[in-house]
Amino acid sequence: MALYFSEDFLQELMDRNDIVEYISHSVHLKKAGSTYKGLCPFHKEKTPSFSVSADKQLFYCFGCGKGGTLINYVMQMDNLDFVEAVKLLADRCGMELPEENSNSNDANTKLRQTIYKINSVSGRFFYDKLAEPCGANAMEYVSKRALSKQTVNRFGLGYAPDGNVLLKYLREQGFTDDEIVASGVVGRSENGDIYDRFRNRLMFPIIDVRKNIIGFGGRVLDDSKPKYLNSPETVAFNKSYNLFGLNIAKNSTEDYLVLVEGYMDVIQLHQHGVNTVVATLGTALTPEQARIIKRCKPQVVISYDSDEAGQKATQRAIELLDAEGLKVKVLTMVGSKDPDEYIKANGVGAYIKLIEESQEQIEYKLRKLRKNYDITNIQQKADYVNSAAKEFVNIKSPVECELYVKKVSAETGVSEQSIFSEITRLKKINEKDEEFKAFRKAQVQTTKPADMQKRRYDHAQKLIINIFSNHKSVSNYILSTLNEEDFDDQMRELFVVVKSIRESGGEPDAGLIVSKMSDTALAAEILHDDKNIDDPVLAAKQSAEIILNYKKAERIKAALANDELTSTDKLGKISEEISYERKGVEDGDN
């Protein structure tokens, strides 16, 4: 039924309606880790078990098991059928429905596909030119910046020659002038002349998360202006909806993105193994980009230039990212203007250390906090000071801590000494908390063996499908270790879909997959967050082991039940089965 609308259309519909924003009109949602929690609107409850994931754009209730995409939510909430729900959402974001007998939407989709093709042909053309004698200048720049051959290939860098060479080439490939102009690689002057937009520039293809080249950036090789020139906005290229490098950074194993200013920063950092870096496309960060980042990673480290413009942009970016509920840290470089320069002077190791040490700006947090309280009211003033003290507990430098305490003291008239003793008190509570958690963890254990094995098996199936979908780096392992027979009836359908996407080299899109499943709720349960896995390889191996052992035990059980074994075999198998179940108890439930 979902196929009534094109995949493109549904994707755009889900991109333009944010699930968290939508649901929060009917459910009070609170941020909890990488997802939002609230009281389920579909069943009565007192403690929240309803979870919404912004990055996966899915919801799931651990209480009643309802789950799915925003479309499923609207269907169930408003009692609508699929088409009605799509209509409602399309209406809400001003998208026109594809009419049954009109082809306007189709025409747009078709033009977009043609533009992808033109961009792809152009990208290849630029890439080839870089190696030709005409590209010597660009090549010289590439080697001056110490970019390796591998980096050039990975980013598909190229050279746009002088004159109308590309235009001529594209015409020869059979594209019409209108199509070529629509792609933006050429421009059309007022008197109708068509000309190559990029001339004598080093070319950076801009690739979206679905691996289409959607536009180009071009850097001058001499002193002409502008230094960077980008493709204009087209049917396929919306600057505020894309980020340079996101196609690669999205798949990094880190749970954060590093946001830098320039293409060159992205490329240099990737070359040095920091592959979770993105840049905006020659404009300031937009709310849409913040939302897109939110869907990939829960955290952002801003690493803008250290000049005044960079610092101003940092403040703006903090506000936008924070508004989306992202955790924001700021990387501070001393002595260098940008990451590129910093790495040249200090090495990449030093830069990675800066990423690790980057912090949320206390100043910023304090300002935000301050807005929530009316400090002319005594109670609220006390609450403000206490909340501020909570933030100060985590400041490592005593000097910095003292400066902030002074600030809050001056602001509220509460003595520095009182604030300091509150900080000390909170530190003690934190220590006790840690002890208690460790104690509880040691305490938990005891359940029935067979139930426990089944639970472990279920859990492992869900976890490995989640990993399979989120971590490209382990997909080869999973493909070679498990097949659909290893999954039970319910999970198999989902495994098969993710498997076929992985086998074709694609990147699974949770929302789109769930919208196609027969059991959307189960699929949403499995895919609705990325579970914050530290070591996906290890987790995949452990899960695969549990799954394979469970299936093996099942086969033995079946053989015993059907009396397929000789009596000597039987004894061995029974003891194998017993030791397996006992192992389950000893391992405990994780």
Ligand SMILES: [Zn+2]
């Ligand atoms: Zn529920």
